[in-house]
Amino acid sequence: MKKLVSLVLATVMCLSMVACGGVDKQPAIDAFNNANGAFTELANAMNENLDLYSEEFVDVMMQMSASLAECKALLESDQELTEEDVAALVSNLNDIEAWVADATGLAEEEAAAEEVVEEEVVAEDVVVDMDAAIEVFNGLTTAFDAMATEVNNNADAFSEEFIDEMIAMSEVLAECKAGLESGVELSEEEYVQLIEVFVQIEEWLAAVESEVWG
DSSP: OSSSSOOOOOOOOOOOOOSSSSSOHHHHHHHHHHHHHHHHHHHHHHHGGGSOHHHHHHHHHHHHHHHHHHHHHHHHHOOOOOOOHHHHHHHHHHHHHHHHHHHHHHHHHHHHHHHHHHHHHHSSEHHHHHHHHHHHHHHHHHHHHHHHHHHTGGGGEEEEHHHHHHHHHHHHHHHHHHHHHHHHOOOOOHHHHHHHHHHHHHHHHHHHHHHHOO
């Protein structure tokens, strides 16, 4: 399921080290900075409109980020590396850089395909039925309030991350409520976007029910 709140990919900072005794790590440092620079550029482009990318693709990006973080931690550690270790790091980082180059093209294709689908949806004839939207919203808030009450009554049983996600979802619902109560007439495109948000909220509610009620 795609997250409604913005997903910040865990990019890592560029690495610079002062040369010291032992095996020369600079080739691995250079390879890291090249791979990380390419990865960060792609991650930043994705974060500008994360909804255009599949959950599977985002998961792979997270895995690549974790691999880069591991390489950085190793290079910054006091662990003494052999020439073979450095060569293995360089090879691994070069592979990551090559993967990012391929993934950049795939990401652009995936985003473009998603944009076409969204345009087709908006282009269809849409009946703006605010009464129906309000009815759906009321059902969503009723379900959310029930979960929120359970979480508030047993806050110690839930992780900080889960509670943060609940708070973020309450803010999304508050924004929807404000929009519905504003009296501003929605365009067909805005109505479609609102319904898409409701669908995502329904999916989120279904996914977290097991965490709340087991």
